[in-house]
Amino acid sequence: xxxxxxxxxxxxxxxxxxxxxxxxxxxxxxxxxxxxxxxxxxxxxxxxxxxxxxxxxxxxxxxxxxxxxxxxxxxxxxxxxxxxxxxxxxxxxxxxxxxxxxxxxxxxxxxxxxxxxxxxxxxxxxxxxxxxxxxxxxxxxxxxxxxxxxxxxxxxxxxxxxxxxxxxxxxxxxxxxxxxxxxxxxxxxxxxxxxxxxxxxxxxxxxxxxxxxxxxxxxxxxxxxxxxxxxxxxxxxxxxxxxxxxxxxxxxxxxxxxxxxxxxx
Amino acid sequence: xxxxxxxxxxxxxxxxxxxxxxxxxxxxxxxxxxxxxxxxxxxxxxxxxxxxxxxxxxxxxxxxxxxxxxxxxxxxxxxxxxxxxxxxxxxxxxxxxxxxxxxxxxxxxxxxxxxxxxxxxxxxxxxxxxxxxxxxxxxxxxxxxxxxxxxxxxxxxxxxxxxxxxxxxxxxxxxxxxxxxxxxxxxxxxxxxxxxxxxxxxxxxxxxxxxxxxxxxxxxxxxxxxxxxxxxxxxxxxxxxxxxxxxxxxxxxxxxxxxxxxxxxx
Numbered sequence: 410x411x412x413x414x415x416x417x418x419x420x421x422x423x424x425x426x427x428x429x430x431x432x433x434x435x436x437x438x439x440x441x442x443x444x445x446x447x448x449x450x451x452x453x454x455x456x457x458x459x460x461x462x463x464x465x466x467x468x469x470x471x472x473x474x475x476x477x478x479x480x481x482x483x484x485x486x487x488x489x490x491x492x493x494x495x496x497x498x499x500x501x502x503x504x505x506x507x508x509x510x511x512x513x514x515x516x517x518x519x520x521x522x523x524x525x526x527x528x529x530x531x532x533x534x535x536x537x538x539x540x541x542x543x544x545x546x547x548x549x550x551x552x553x554x555x556x557x558x559x560x561x562x563x564x565x566x567x568x569x570x571x572x573x574x575x576x577x578x579x580x581x582x583x584x585x586x587x588x589x590x591x592x593x594x595x596x597x598x599x600x601x602x603x604x605x606x607x608x609x610x611x612x613x614x615x616x617x618x619x620x621x622x623x624x625x626x627x628x629x630x631x632x633x634x635x636x637x638x639x640x641x642x643x644x645x646x647x648x649x650x651x652x653x654x655x656x657x658x659x660x661x662x663x664x665x666x667x668x669x670x671x672x673x674x
Numbered sequence: 675x676x677x678x679x680x681x682x683x684x685x686x687x688x689x690x691x692x693x694x695x696x697x698x699x700x701x702x703x704x705x706x707x708x709x710x711x712x713x714x715x716x717x718x719x720x721x722x723x724x725x726x727x728x729x730x731x732x733x734x735x736x737x738x739x740x741x742x743x744x745x746x747x748x749x750x751x752x753x754x755x756x757x758x759x760x761x762x763x764x765x766x767x768x769x770x771x772x773x774x775x776x777x778x779x780x781x782x783x784x785x786x787x788x789x790x791x792x793x794x795x796x797x798x799x800x801x802x803x804x805x806x807x808x809x810x811x812x813x814x815x816x817x818x819x820x821x822x823x824x825x826x827x828x829x830x831x832x833x834x835x836x837x838x839x840x841x842x843x844x845x846x847x848x849x850x851x852x853x854x855x856x857x858x859x860x861x862x863x864x865x866x867x868x869x870x871x872x873x874x875x876x877x878x879x880x881x882x883x884x885x886x887x888x889x890x891x892x893x894x895x896x897x898x899x900x901x902x903x904x905x906x907x908x909x910x911x912x913x914x915x916x917x918x919x920x921x922x923x924x925x926x927x928x929x930x931x932x933x934x935x936x937x938x939x940x
Contacts, residue, residue, distance in 0.1 A: 468811050497813040508804040512796075525814045 797897025
Protein backbone atom coordinates (compact mmCIF):
# COMPACT_ATOMS: atom_id res chain seq x y z
CA UNK A 410 0.00 0.00 0.00
CA UNK A 411 2.73 2.43 0.94
CA UNK A 412 4.09 3.64 -2.32
CA UNK A 413 7.23 5.39 -1.26
CA UNK A 414 10.49 3.59 -1.88
CA UNK A 415 13.44 4.16 0.38
CA UNK A 416 15.58 4.10 -2.75
CA UNK A 417 14.31 7.33 -4.20
CA UNK A 418 14.46 9.42 -1.05
CA UNK A 419 16.33 10.06 2.14
CA UNK A 420 14.10 8.65 4.90
CA UNK A 421 13.89 10.93 7.92
CA UNK A 422 11.14 9.32 9.96
CA UNK A 423 10.17 5.69 9.75
CA UNK A 424 7.63 3.85 11.86
CA UNK A 425 7.62 0.07 11.56
CA UNK A 426 4.86 -2.00 13.14
CA UNK A 427 4.23 0.42 15.98
CA UNK A 428 1.67 -0.85 18.48
CA UNK A 429 0.35 0.95 21.53
CA UNK A 430 -2.20 0.13 24.22
CA UNK A 431 -3.67 2.54 26.70
CA UNK A 432 -5.42 1.01 29.70
CA UNK A 433 -6.22 -2.19 27.81
CA UNK A 434 -7.45 -0.37 24.72
CA UNK A 435 -5.52 -0.83 21.53
CA UNK A 436 -4.91 2.54 19.90
CA UNK A 437 -2.24 1.71 17.35
CA UNK A 438 -2.03 -1.79 15.94
CA UNK A 439 0.93 -1.89 13.63
CA UNK A 440 1.52 1.56 12.19
CA UNK A 441 3.90 1.79 9.24
CA UNK A 442 4.88 5.22 8.01
CA UNK A 443 7.79 6.68 6.13
CA UNK A 444 8.62 10.35 5.73
CA UNK A 445 11.13 11.54 3.17
CA UNK A 446 13.50 14.42 3.63
CA UNK A 447 12.18 17.83 2.64
CA UNK A 448 8.63 16.60 2.10
CA UNK A 449 5.42 17.31 3.92
CA UNK A 450 3.42 14.38 5.19
CA UNK A 451 -0.04 14.92 6.58
CA UNK A 452 -1.65 12.38 8.89
CA UNK A 453 -5.43 12.60 8.76
CA UNK A 454 -8.12 10.59 10.45
CA UNK A 455 -11.16 10.85 12.64
CA UNK A 456 -11.03 12.26 16.14
CA UNK A 457 -9.77 9.84 18.74
CA UNK A 458 -8.10 7.54 16.22
CA UNK A 459 -4.68 8.22 17.72
CA UNK A 460 -3.17 10.73 15.33
CA UNK A 461 -1.58 12.68 18.16
CA UNK A 462 -0.36 9.41 19.66
CA UNK A 463 1.63 8.75 16.48
CA UNK A 464 3.14 12.19 16.77
CA UNK A 465 4.04 11.58 20.41
CA UNK A 466 5.84 8.41 19.38
CA UNK A 467 7.87 10.38 16.84
CA UNK A 468 8.75 12.93 19.52
CA UNK A 469 9.86 10.22 21.92
CA UNK A 470 7.27 11.26 24.51
CA UNK A 471 5.55 7.87 24.31
CA UNK A 472 7.30 4.53 23.89
CA UNK A 473 5.66 1.92 21.66
CA UNK A 474 4.62 -1.46 23.07
CA UNK A 475 6.05 -3.06 19.95
CA UNK A 476 7.72 -1.86 16.78
CA UNK A 477 10.39 0.67 15.88
CA UNK A 478 10.36 4.45 15.62
CA UNK A 479 13.38 5.51 13.62
CA UNK A 480 14.39 9.12 13.24
CA UNK A 481 17.38 9.66 10.96
CA UNK A 482 17.88 5.89 11.13
CA UNK A 483 18.06 5.79 14.93
CA UNK A 484 15.44 3.84 16.85
CA UNK A 485 14.27 6.26 19.52
CA UNK A 486 12.10 3.66 21.21
CA UNK A 487 15.21 1.98 22.59
CA UNK A 488 17.49 5.03 22.69
CA UNK A 489 19.00 6.28 25.94
CA UNK A 490 17.98 9.68 27.27
CA UNK A 491 21.17 11.18 25.86
CA UNK A 492 20.68 9.72 22.39
CA UNK A 493 17.08 10.89 22.40
CA UNK A 494 18.28 14.36 23.31
CA UNK A 495 20.70 14.31 20.39
CA UNK A 496 17.92 13.37 17.99
CA UNK A 497 15.66 16.07 19.38
CA UNK A 498 18.21 18.76 18.61
CA UNK A 499 16.91 18.73 15.05
CA UNK A 500 13.24 18.95 16.10
CA UNK A 501 10.82 21.79 16.02
CA UNK A 502 7.37 21.19 17.47
CA UNK A 503 4.14 23.13 17.32
CA UNK A 504 1.85 21.59 19.93
CA UNK A 505 -1.89 21.43 19.64
CA UNK A 506 -2.35 23.86 22.53
CA UNK A 507 0.91 25.62 21.55
CA UNK A 508 2.43 24.95 25.03
CA UNK A 509 4.02 28.38 25.30
CA UNK A 510 5.65 29.04 28.67
CA UNK A 511 2.83 31.06 30.12
CA UNK A 512 4.80 32.80 32.84
CA UNK A 513 7.40 34.11 30.39
CA UNK A 514 7.14 36.94 27.90
CA UNK A 515 6.87 36.20 24.18
CA UNK A 516 10.47 37.31 23.77
CA UNK A 517 11.70 34.90 26.45
CA UNK A 518 9.61 32.09 24.96
CA UNK A 519 11.22 32.43 21.56
CA UNK A 520 14.65 33.10 23.08
CA UNK A 521 14.56 30.03 25.36
CA UNK A 522 15.85 27.45 22.86
CA UNK A 523 18.51 29.92 21.72
CA UNK A 524 19.64 30.61 25.28
CA UNK A 525 19.64 26.98 26.33
CA UNK A 526 21.12 25.40 23.25
CA UNK A 527 23.52 27.92 21.76
CA UNK A 528 26.35 30.01 23.14
CA UNK A 529 25.14 33.14 21.41
CA UNK A 530 25.52 36.49 23.11
CA UNK A 531 22.37 38.29 24.31
CA UNK A 532 22.54 40.79 21.41
CA UNK A 533 22.69 37.98 18.86
CA UNK A 534 19.75 36.22 20.53
CA UNK A 535 17.73 39.44 20.61
CA UNK A 536 18.41 40.01 16.92
CA UNK A 537 17.38 36.45 16.05
CA UNK A 538 14.18 36.69 18.11
CA UNK A 539 13.29 39.97 16.42
CA UNK A 540 13.93 38.41 13.03
CA UNK A 541 11.70 35.42 13.85
CA UNK A 542 8.87 37.57 15.19
CA UNK A 543 9.19 39.80 12.13
CA UNK A 544 8.96 36.73 9.89
CA UNK A 545 5.74 35.71 11.68
CA UNK A 546 4.28 39.22 11.27
CA UNK A 547 4.39 39.76 15.00
CA UNK A 548 6.46 42.88 15.50
CA UNK A 549 6.32 44.54 18.90
CA UNK A 550 4.73 41.75 20.93
CA UNK A 551 7.97 40.70 22.62
CA UNK A 552 7.08 42.19 25.98
CA UNK A 553 3.61 40.65 26.16
CA UNK A 554 2.62 37.39 27.81
CA UNK A 555 1.04 34.47 25.91
CA UNK A 556 -2.33 34.98 27.60
CA UNK A 557 -2.46 38.51 26.20
CA UNK A 558 -2.37 37.29 22.61
CA UNK A 559 -5.11 35.82 20.44
CA UNK A 560 -5.12 32.13 19.52
CA UNK A 561 -3.77 32.77 16.05
CA UNK A 562 -0.96 34.94 17.36
CA UNK A 563 -0.07 32.29 19.94
CA UNK A 564 0.22 29.72 17.16
CA UNK A 565 2.54 32.04 15.27
CA UNK A 566 4.68 32.55 18.37
CA UNK A 567 4.77 28.77 18.75
CA UNK A 568 5.92 28.48 15.16
CA UNK A 569 8.60 31.12 15.75
CA UNK A 570 9.83 29.18 18.77
CA UNK A 571 9.78 25.89 16.86
CA UNK A 572 11.86 27.39 14.04
CA UNK A 573 14.32 29.27 16.24
CA UNK A 574 17.16 26.82 15.71
CA UNK A 575 16.48 26.01 12.04
CA UNK A 576 15.29 22.46 12.71
CA UNK A 577 15.59 19.72 10.12
CA UNK A 578 12.15 18.36 10.91
CA UNK A 579 9.09 20.14 12.27
CA UNK A 580 6.04 18.45 13.77
CA UNK A 581 2.66 20.17 13.74
CA UNK A 582 -0.16 18.89 15.92
CA UNK A 583 -3.42 20.34 14.61
CA UNK A 584 -1.87 23.68 13.58
CA UNK A 585 -5.15 25.34 12.67
CA UNK A 586 -7.68 23.81 15.05
CA UNK A 587 -9.82 26.47 16.66
CA UNK A 588 -8.83 29.20 14.20
CA UNK A 589 -11.12 30.87 11.68
CA UNK A 590 -10.52 30.56 7.93
CA UNK A 591 -8.53 33.76 7.80
CA UNK A 592 -6.18 32.79 10.58
CA UNK A 593 -5.79 29.26 9.22
CA UNK A 594 -4.79 30.63 5.83
CA UNK A 595 -2.27 32.87 7.55
CA UNK A 596 -0.73 29.87 9.31
CA UNK A 597 -0.60 27.94 6.03
CA UNK A 598 1.00 30.90 4.28
CA UNK A 599 3.65 31.13 7.01
CA UNK A 600 4.18 27.39 6.79
CA UNK A 601 4.82 27.62 3.05
CA UNK A 602 7.06 30.61 3.44
CA UNK A 603 9.18 29.14 6.25
CA UNK A 604 9.47 25.71 4.68
CA UNK A 605 10.70 27.30 1.46
CA UNK A 606 13.24 29.27 3.46
CA UNK A 607 14.45 26.67 5.95
CA UNK A 608 13.73 23.55 3.89
CA UNK A 609 12.57 21.42 6.79
CA UNK A 610 10.76 18.11 6.63
CA UNK A 611 7.24 18.47 8.00
CA UNK A 612 4.87 16.04 9.66
CA UNK A 613 1.42 17.50 10.17
CA UNK A 614 -1.47 16.00 12.07
CA UNK A 615 -4.63 17.68 10.96
CA UNK A 616 -8.25 17.27 10.11
CA UNK A 617 -8.50 20.43 8.09
CA UNK A 618 -9.39 18.44 4.98
CA UNK A 619 -9.31 19.26 2.06
CA UNK A 620 -7.35 22.47 2.57
CA UNK A 621 -4.42 20.69 4.09
CA UNK A 622 -4.04 18.59 0.90
CA UNK A 623 -2.67 21.63 -0.89
CA UNK A 624 0.31 21.73 1.42
CA UNK A 625 1.10 18.06 1.45
CA UNK A 626 3.32 15.81 -0.61
CA UNK A 627 1.83 12.73 1.02
CA UNK A 628 -1.38 12.08 2.87
CA UNK A 629 -1.74 9.18 5.28
CA UNK A 630 -5.05 8.09 6.73
CA UNK A 631 -5.03 6.58 10.20
CA UNK A 632 -8.01 4.35 10.69
CA UNK A 633 -8.60 1.26 12.81
CA UNK A 634 -5.14 1.61 14.32
CA UNK A 635 -3.17 1.33 11.08
CA UNK A 636 -2.09 3.68 8.29
CA UNK A 637 -4.46 2.96 5.42
CA UNK A 638 -2.13 4.18 2.73
CA UNK A 639 0.36 6.94 2.33
CA UNK A 640 -0.36 8.52 -1.02
CA UNK A 641 -0.04 11.76 -2.88
CA UNK A 642 -3.11 13.97 -2.43
CA UNK A 643 -4.35 13.14 -5.96
CA UNK A 644 -3.93 9.40 -5.44
CA UNK A 645 -5.50 9.69 -2.03
CA UNK A 646 -8.64 11.25 -3.44
CA UNK A 647 -8.92 8.58 -6.11
CA UNK A 648 -8.02 5.66 -3.89
CA UNK A 649 -10.02 2.45 -4.10
CA UNK A 650 -9.43 1.63 -0.43
CA UNK A 651 -12.93 1.67 1.11
CA UNK A 652 -11.80 3.37 4.31
CA UNK A 653 -9.98 6.13 2.44
CA UNK A 654 -12.90 6.46 0.10
CA UNK A 655 -15.32 6.82 2.95
CA UNK A 656 -13.08 9.38 4.59
CA UNK A 657 -12.74 11.40 1.39
CA UNK A 658 -16.47 11.28 0.76
CA UNK A 659 -17.45 12.31 4.25
CA UNK A 660 -14.94 15.12 4.43
CA UNK A 661 -14.98 16.38 0.86
CA UNK A 662 -18.38 15.41 -0.45
CA UNK A 663 -21.40 17.50 0.38
CA UNK A 664 -19.57 19.12 3.27
CA UNK A 665 -22.56 20.30 5.20
CA UNK A 666 -26.25 20.12 4.61
CA UNK A 667 -28.54 21.56 7.19
CA UNK A 668 -31.66 19.79 8.32
CA UNK A 669 -33.74 22.41 6.52
CA UNK A 670 -32.01 21.70 3.21
CA UNK A 671 -32.49 17.99 3.67
CA UNK A 672 -36.16 18.47 4.39
CA UNK A 673 -36.55 20.57 1.23
CA UNK A 674 -35.17 17.79 -0.93
CA UNK B 675 -17.05 -14.92 49.31
CA UNK B 676 -14.18 -16.37 47.36
CA UNK B 677 -14.70 -13.81 44.65
CA UNK B 678 -14.75 -11.03 47.20
CA UNK B 679 -11.49 -12.25 48.70
CA UNK B 680 -9.92 -12.35 45.26
CA UNK B 681 -11.15 -8.86 44.54
CA UNK B 682 -9.70 -7.63 47.84
CA UNK B 683 -6.36 -9.30 47.17
CA UNK B 684 -6.31 -7.82 43.69
CA UNK B 685 -6.95 -4.35 45.09
CA UNK B 686 -4.23 -4.70 47.69
CA UNK B 687 -1.79 -5.86 45.05
CA UNK B 688 -2.83 -3.05 42.76
CA UNK B 689 -2.24 -0.40 45.42
CA UNK B 690 1.05 -1.95 46.50
CA UNK B 691 2.35 -2.01 42.95
CA UNK B 692 1.23 1.56 42.35
CA UNK B 693 2.90 2.91 45.47
CA UNK B 694 6.08 0.93 44.89
CA UNK B 695 6.22 2.25 41.36
CA UNK B 696 5.58 5.80 42.53
CA UNK B 697 8.23 5.53 45.24
CA UNK B 698 10.68 4.20 42.69
CA UNK B 699 9.93 7.03 40.30
CA UNK B 700 10.38 9.64 43.00
CA UNK B 701 13.69 8.16 44.12
CA UNK B 702 15.03 8.01 40.57
CA UNK B 703 13.90 11.63 40.18
CA UNK B 704 15.83 12.61 43.33
CA UNK B 705 18.95 10.84 42.12
CA UNK B 706 18.73 12.47 38.70
CA UNK B 707 18.29 15.93 40.21
CA UNK B 708 21.20 15.52 42.64
CA UNK B 709 23.41 14.26 39.82
CA UNK B 710 22.53 17.31 37.72
CA UNK B 711 23.35 19.63 40.62
CA UNK B 712 26.88 18.25 40.67
CA UNK B 713 27.54 18.18 36.94
CA UNK B 714 28.07 21.21 34.68
CA UNK B 715 26.82 23.45 33.19
CA UNK B 716 26.28 25.48 36.35
CA UNK B 717 23.90 28.41 36.23
CA UNK B 718 23.98 31.17 38.82
CA UNK B 719 21.16 33.50 37.84
CA UNK B 720 18.23 31.02 38.03
CA UNK B 721 19.50 29.89 41.44
CA UNK B 722 19.52 33.48 42.69
CA UNK B 723 15.98 33.93 41.38
CA UNK B 724 14.84 30.86 43.27
CA UNK B 725 16.67 31.88 46.45
CA UNK B 726 14.75 35.13 46.20
CA UNK B 727 11.47 33.23 45.89
CA UNK B 728 12.03 30.40 48.40
CA UNK B 729 14.31 32.21 50.81
CA UNK B 730 14.16 35.97 50.74
CA UNK B 731 10.42 36.26 50.28
CA UNK B 732 9.84 33.83 53.15
CA UNK B 733 11.72 36.03 55.63
CA UNK B 734 8.67 38.06 56.57
CA UNK B 735 6.55 35.06 57.52
CA UNK B 736 9.52 33.42 59.26
CA UNK B 737 10.06 36.63 61.24
CA UNK B 738 6.48 36.66 62.43
CA UNK B 739 6.07 32.99 63.25
CA UNK B 740 9.50 32.89 64.86
CA UNK B 741 8.72 35.88 67.05
CA UNK B 742 5.40 34.56 68.26
CA UNK B 743 6.73 31.04 68.79
CA UNK B 744 9.47 32.43 71.06
CA UNK B 745 6.95 34.60 72.89
CA UNK B 746 4.53 31.78 73.62
CA UNK B 747 7.38 29.51 74.64
CA UNK B 748 8.49 32.09 77.18
CA UNK B 749 4.95 32.56 78.44
CA UNK B 750 4.24 28.86 78.87
CA UNK B 751 7.73 28.10 80.13
CA UNK B 752 7.64 30.86 82.72
CA UNK B 753 4.52 29.58 84.50
CA UNK B 754 5.82 26.02 84.54
CA UNK B 755 9.30 26.96 85.68
CA UNK B 756 7.96 29.27 88.38
CA UNK B 757 6.36 26.29 90.11
CA UNK B 758 9.83 24.98 90.70
CA UNK B 759 11.27 28.39 91.41
CA UNK B 760 13.58 28.19 88.46
CA UNK B 761 12.54 31.17 86.31
CA UNK B 762 16.23 31.72 85.73
CA UNK B 763 16.24 28.76 83.36
CA UNK B 764 13.71 30.43 81.04
CA UNK B 765 16.39 31.55 78.60
CA UNK B 766 17.89 28.11 78.21
CA UNK B 767 14.46 26.48 77.92
CA UNK B 768 13.41 28.82 75.11
CA UNK B 769 16.72 28.63 73.29
CA UNK B 770 17.05 24.85 73.45
CA UNK B 771 13.48 24.20 72.29
CA UNK B 772 13.95 26.59 69.40
CA UNK B 773 17.38 25.48 68.29
CA UNK B 774 16.78 21.76 68.48
CA UNK B 775 13.15 21.33 67.49
CA UNK B 776 10.86 24.22 66.88
CA UNK B 777 13.16 26.32 64.73
CA UNK B 778 13.84 23.75 62.01
CA UNK B 779 10.37 22.20 62.12
CA UNK B 780 8.34 25.41 62.17
CA UNK B 781 10.50 27.06 59.54
CA UNK B 782 10.15 23.96 57.37
CA UNK B 783 6.36 23.95 57.76
CA UNK B 784 6.24 27.64 56.83
CA UNK B 785 8.36 27.05 53.73
CA UNK B 786 6.16 24.09 52.73
CA UNK B 787 3.09 26.27 52.98
CA UNK B 788 4.57 29.23 51.19
CA UNK B 789 7.05 27.89 48.64
CA UNK B 790 6.46 24.13 48.48
CA UNK B 791 2.83 24.45 47.49
CA UNK B 792 3.73 27.07 44.90
CA UNK B 793 6.39 24.80 43.39
CA UNK B 794 4.01 21.86 43.08
CA UNK B 795 1.31 23.99 41.49
CA UNK B 796 3.72 25.71 39.10
CA UNK B 797 5.33 22.50 37.89
CA UNK B 798 1.99 20.69 37.85
CA UNK B 799 0.51 23.30 35.55
CA UNK B 800 3.57 23.12 33.33
CA UNK B 801 3.05 19.37 33.12
CA UNK B 802 -0.66 19.73 32.43
CA UNK B 803 -0.23 22.24 29.63
CA UNK B 804 2.53 20.24 27.90
CA UNK B 805 5.15 22.86 28.75
CA UNK B 806 7.42 20.16 30.16
CA UNK B 807 6.93 18.07 27.00
CA UNK B 808 7.76 21.18 24.98
CA UNK B 809 11.02 21.61 26.89
CA UNK B 810 11.91 17.96 26.31
CA UNK B 811 11.18 18.25 22.61
CA UNK B 812 13.46 21.28 22.40
CA UNK B 813 16.20 19.08 23.83
CA UNK B 814 16.20 21.22 26.97
CA UNK B 815 16.43 19.02 30.06
CA UNK B 816 13.47 19.97 32.28
CA UNK B 817 15.19 18.62 35.39
CA UNK B 818 18.22 20.79 34.84
CA UNK B 819 16.21 23.77 33.70
CA UNK B 820 13.42 23.77 36.29
CA UNK B 821 14.36 21.53 39.20
CA UNK B 822 18.07 22.11 39.80
CA UNK B 823 17.78 25.83 40.68
CA UNK B 824 14.94 25.03 43.07
CA UNK B 825 16.91 22.23 44.74
CA UNK B 826 20.00 24.37 45.29
CA UNK B 827 17.94 27.33 46.48
CA UNK B 828 15.92 25.28 48.97
CA UNK B 829 18.95 23.51 50.40
CA UNK B 830 20.76 26.83 50.85
CA UNK B 831 17.76 28.79 52.12
CA UNK B 832 16.39 26.42 54.76
CA UNK B 833 19.33 26.67 57.24
CA UNK B 834 19.39 30.45 56.88
CA UNK B 835 15.65 30.77 57.43
CA UNK B 836 15.92 28.46 60.42
CA UNK B 837 18.70 30.61 61.86
CA UNK B 838 16.53 33.71 61.46
CA UNK B 839 13.62 31.88 63.08
CA UNK B 840 15.80 30.90 66.06
CA UNK B 841 17.24 34.34 66.64
CA UNK B 842 13.91 36.14 66.31
CA UNK B 843 12.31 33.51 68.55
CA UNK B 844 14.93 33.98 71.25
CA UNK B 845 14.38 37.73 71.23
CA UNK B 846 10.62 37.19 71.22
CA UNK B 847 11.05 35.10 74.35
CA UNK B 848 13.18 37.84 75.87
CA UNK B 849 10.51 40.38 75.07
CA UNK B 850 7.85 38.44 76.97
CA UNK B 851 10.09 37.13 79.73
CA UNK B 852 12.03 40.31 80.32
CA UNK B 853 9.45 43.02 79.83
CA UNK B 854 6.13 41.39 80.66
CA UNK B 855 6.97 38.73 83.22
CA UNK B 856 9.84 40.43 84.93
CA UNK B 857 12.60 37.90 84.38
CA UNK B 858 15.97 39.55 84.59
CA UNK B 859 17.45 40.04 81.14
CA UNK B 860 20.93 39.10 82.29
CA UNK B 861 19.65 35.87 83.78
CA UNK B 862 17.77 35.06 80.58
CA UNK B 863 20.83 35.31 78.38
CA UNK B 864 23.25 33.95 80.99
CA UNK B 865 21.19 30.74 81.33
CA UNK B 866 21.15 30.40 77.58
CA UNK B 867 24.89 30.95 77.33
CA UNK B 868 25.58 28.23 79.88
CA UNK B 869 23.27 25.52 78.59
CA UNK B 870 23.45 25.84 74.81
CA UNK B 871 26.39 23.97 73.30
CA UNK B 872 27.53 23.70 69.69
CA UNK B 873 25.87 20.29 69.34
CA UNK B 874 22.44 21.88 69.74
CA UNK B 875 23.12 24.37 66.98
CA UNK B 876 24.57 21.68 64.78
CA UNK B 877 21.52 19.48 65.27
CA UNK B 878 19.23 22.28 64.13
CA UNK B 879 21.47 22.97 61.16
CA UNK B 880 21.54 19.35 59.99
CA UNK B 881 17.81 19.06 60.43
CA UNK B 882 17.14 22.17 58.41
CA UNK B 883 19.40 20.97 55.59
CA UNK B 884 17.59 17.62 55.46
CA UNK B 885 14.19 19.33 55.64
CA UNK B 886 15.16 21.66 52.81
CA UNK B 887 16.00 18.70 50.61
CA UNK B 888 12.84 16.79 51.60
CA UNK B 889 10.60 19.78 50.93
CA UNK B 890 11.98 20.60 47.51
CA UNK B 891 12.09 16.93 46.53
CA UNK B 892 8.48 16.20 47.42
CA UNK B 893 7.14 19.50 46.11
CA UNK B 894 8.83 19.29 42.73
CA UNK B 895 8.37 15.55 42.19
CA UNK B 896 4.65 15.76 43.00
CA UNK B 897 4.20 18.41 40.35
CA UNK B 898 6.46 16.68 37.84
CA UNK B 899 4.62 13.36 38.14
CA UNK B 900 1.18 14.95 38.21
CA UNK B 901 0.04 12.79 35.30
CA UNK B 902 0.84 9.64 37.31
CA UNK B 903 -1.29 10.64 40.29
CA UNK B 904 -3.70 7.87 41.17
CA UNK B 905 -6.50 10.27 41.96
CA UNK B 906 -6.16 11.72 38.46
CA UNK B 907 -3.97 14.72 37.78
CA UNK B 908 -6.19 16.32 35.22
CA UNK B 909 -7.13 19.95 34.86
CA UNK B 910 -7.34 22.58 37.53
CA UNK B 911 -8.76 20.15 40.06
CA UNK B 912 -5.90 17.74 39.48
CA UNK B 913 -3.42 20.50 40.23
CA UNK B 914 -5.25 21.58 43.36
CA UNK B 915 -5.60 18.02 44.64
CA UNK B 916 -1.96 17.26 43.97
CA UNK B 917 -0.84 20.48 45.64
CA UNK B 918 -2.84 19.58 48.72
CA UNK B 919 -1.44 16.09 48.87
CA UNK B 920 2.06 17.43 48.31
CA UNK B 921 1.74 19.83 51.26
CA UNK B 922 0.37 17.06 53.49
CA UNK B 923 3.04 14.58 52.44
CA UNK B 924 5.84 17.11 52.89
CA UNK B 925 4.59 18.16 56.34
CA UNK B 926 4.23 14.58 57.56
CA UNK B 927 7.61 13.62 56.14
CA UNK B 928 9.29 16.55 57.85
CA UNK B 929 7.79 15.57 61.22
CA UNK B 930 8.72 11.90 60.80
CA UNK B 931 12.27 12.79 59.81
CA UNK B 932 12.44 15.23 62.71
CA UNK B 933 11.81 12.35 65.07
CA UNK B 934 14.28 10.08 63.29
CA UNK B 935 17.04 12.67 63.24
CA UNK B 936 16.46 13.55 66.90
CA UNK B 937 16.62 9.89 67.84
CA UNK B 938 19.88 9.47 65.95
CA UNK B 939 21.61 12.64 67.11
CA UNK B 940 20.57 12.87 70.76
